[in-house]
Amino acid sequence: MAVEATILEAEEIGSEVNPSELIRAVEAASGMRIQMSDEVVNQVRGDPYKFRGNIPQLIESGLSLRIWAGLIQAIERRVGETLDLESEMITPIDWYAAGELLRDAFSRAWDGRTERLLTEIERDLENALGRIRQVDEGVINRLLVRMSYGQRAYFDSKTHQRQSVVVARLSYVYSTARLLEGGDSTTLMERVMSHLEGARAALQQGLGRAEMARLAGSRLDQLDQRVRDTLWEAIGEEEFSEISTDSPINQLSDGLQDQIQRILGRKALSQIYRDLILFVGDRLWVEYLTRMEALRTSIGLEAYGQRDPLVQYKSRAFDMFGQLLADVRAGVVSQLFSMWATGRPSAASAPPPRKPRDKAPVEAKEAAPKKKRKKKRKRHR
Incomplete structure (x- = not known):
C-alpha cells in the first residue's frame, strides 16, 4: 500500500x-x-x-x-x-560460503586467544611461584582460581585514558562437563553427595578449631550446658566425673580435646544452619505475605471472567505456598556452603545515667520576689 x-x-x-x-x-x-x-x-x-x-x-x-x-x-x-x-x-x-567464512574467522580468533592466554598465564604463574617457598595443594587450588581471571587494558574513548578491566580467562565448567559426560546418574549423584558431605565435615572441623582456639583458656564448667551434656553422653558418666573442672581445656587429654572440638564444631555449624533457615525463610515469608495481600485485593476481578473468585483464590494461594516452600529449599541449599559464622554484635554499653540537674537555680528563681506589675489606668471616654 x-x-x-x-x-x-x-x-x-x-x-x-x-x-x-x-x-x-x-x-x-x-x-x-x-x-x-x-x-x-x-x-x-x-x-x-x-x-x-x-x-x-x-x-x-x-x-x-x-x-x-x-x-x-x-x-x-x-x-x-x-x-x-x-x-x-x-x-x-550464500549461507554455505558464509558458514565457512565464519568458521575460518572463529578459528583464527580462537587460536590467537589461546596463544595470548597461555602467555599471560605462564607469566603470572612465574611471578606467583617466585614468591612462594613451598607449593602444596592449597597453593595450587588458589593459583587455579586466580589464573581463571586476568586483566585487559583498553582505551576509553570518553576519558581518553588507558583503563584496565578484569576479564574471565578460563571456565572450568566445560572441562568438568566433559569429565561427567556419559557417566551414570546414580554414580554422579553419589559423587556429588560424597563431595558435599566432605565439604560439610571440613567446615565443621574448621569451626571446631576456631571455637577451641577461642575457648582454650576456659574451664570445662564454663562451657555451655548443651556442650557439657553432649560430652557427657559421648564419654560416659564415669569418665566425665573424673575430669577436673579446674583445668583449662587446652590442658586436658588429646582425646578429650578432639571430642570437645567436634562437639563445638557441630554446635557452631548447627547454629549457622538455623540462622540461614531463619534468614531465608523470613525474607521469603514477607514476600509471600505481600503477594497474598495483592492477590486478595485483585481476586474480585475474576468474576468478570465468569470464574468463582473464592475457588481461584484457593487455587492460587495453594500454588503460591508450594512455590514458597520450593524457594526456601532452593535458597537454603544455594547458600549452605557459602554462609560463614559471624560473631554476634556485642551489646552496646549503656550510656551513663544522667546527673540530676542542679535545682538551686530553680529554687533561687522561685525564692526571688516577684515583681509587681503596675496596673494600667483605664481611660474614660
Missing part, C-alpha cells in the same frame, strides 16, 4: 517516481534497512510497477543482512574476541 501510494502521488503530480522516497516507504513498512544496487535504482525509475515484484526479495536480503550481523555480534560477545568480519555482504547470501 505504501509503495502504491507513493507511485500514485507521483503520477498525480506528473513527476517521476523518486527512488529514495519509494525505498523509504518500503523500509517504513518492513521495519528494516533495504540495500539496493544501481541496477535496481534504474529499474525503479524505468518501471515503478515492476519494482513491486522485487520487494519480497529486497526484504529477504535485508533480513539476511540483519541475521548475519547479529550472528557475528553474538559470537564475538560469547568468545570475547573480534572476528574481523564485515557485516555487509552481497545479497542473496
Whole structure:
C-alpha cells in the first residue's frame, strides 16, 4: 500500500517516481534497512510497477543482512574476541560460503586467544611461584582460581585514558562437563553427595578449631550446658566425673580435646544452619505475605471472567505456598556452603545515667520576689 501510494502521488503530480522516497516507504513498512544496487535504482525509475515484484526479495536480503550481523555480534560477545568480519555482504547470501567464512574467522580468533592466554598465564604463574617457598595443594587450588581471571587494558574513548578491566580467562565448567559426560546418574549423584558431605565435615572441623582456639583458656564448667551434656553422653558418666573442672581445656587429654572440638564444631555449624533457615525463610515469608495481600485485593476481578473468585483464590494461594516452600529449599541449599559464622554484635554499653540537674537555680528563681506589675489606668471616654 505504501509503495502504491507513493507511485500514485507521483503520477498525480506528473513527476517521476523518486527512488529514495519509494525505498523509504518500503523500509517504513518492513521495519528494516533495504540495500539496493544501481541496477535496481534504474529499474525503479524505468518501471515503478515492476519494482513491486522485487520487494519480497529486497526484504529477504535485508533480513539476511540483519541475521548475519547479529550472528557475528553474538559470537564475538560469547568468545570475547573480534572476528574481523564485515557485516555487509552481497545479497542473496550464500549461507554455505558464509558458514565457512565464519568458521575460518572463529578459528583464527580462537587460536590467537589461546596463544595470548597461555602467555599471560605462564607469566603470572612465574611471578606467583617466585614468591612462594613451598607449593602444596592449597597453593595450587588458589593459583587455579586466580589464573581463571586476568586483566585487559583498553582505551576509553570518553576519558581518553588507558583503563584496565578484569576479564574471565578460563571456565572450568566445560572441562568438568566433559569429565561427567556419559557417566551414570546414580554414580554422579553419589559423587556429588560424597563431595558435599566432605565439604560439610571440613567446615565443621574448621569451626571446631576456631571455637577451641577461642575457648582454650576456659574451664570445662564454663562451657555451655548443651556442650557439657553432649560430652557427657559421648564419654560416659564415669569418665566425665573424673575430669577436673579446674583445668583449662587446652590442658586436658588429646582425646578429650578432639571430642570437645567436634562437639563445638557441630554446635557452631548447627547454629549457622538455623540462622540461614531463619534468614531465608523470613525474607521469603514477607514476600509471600505481600503477594497474598495483592492477590486478595485483585481476586474480585475474576468474576468478570465468569470464574468463582473464592475457588481461584484457593487455587492460587495453594500454588503460591508450594512455590514458597520450593524457594526456601532452593535458597537454603544455594547458600549452605557459602554462609560463614559471624560473631554476634556485642551489646552496646549503656550510656551513663544522667546527673540530676542542679535545682538551686530553680529554687533561687522561685525564692526571688516577684515583681509587681503596675496596673494600667483605664481611660474614660
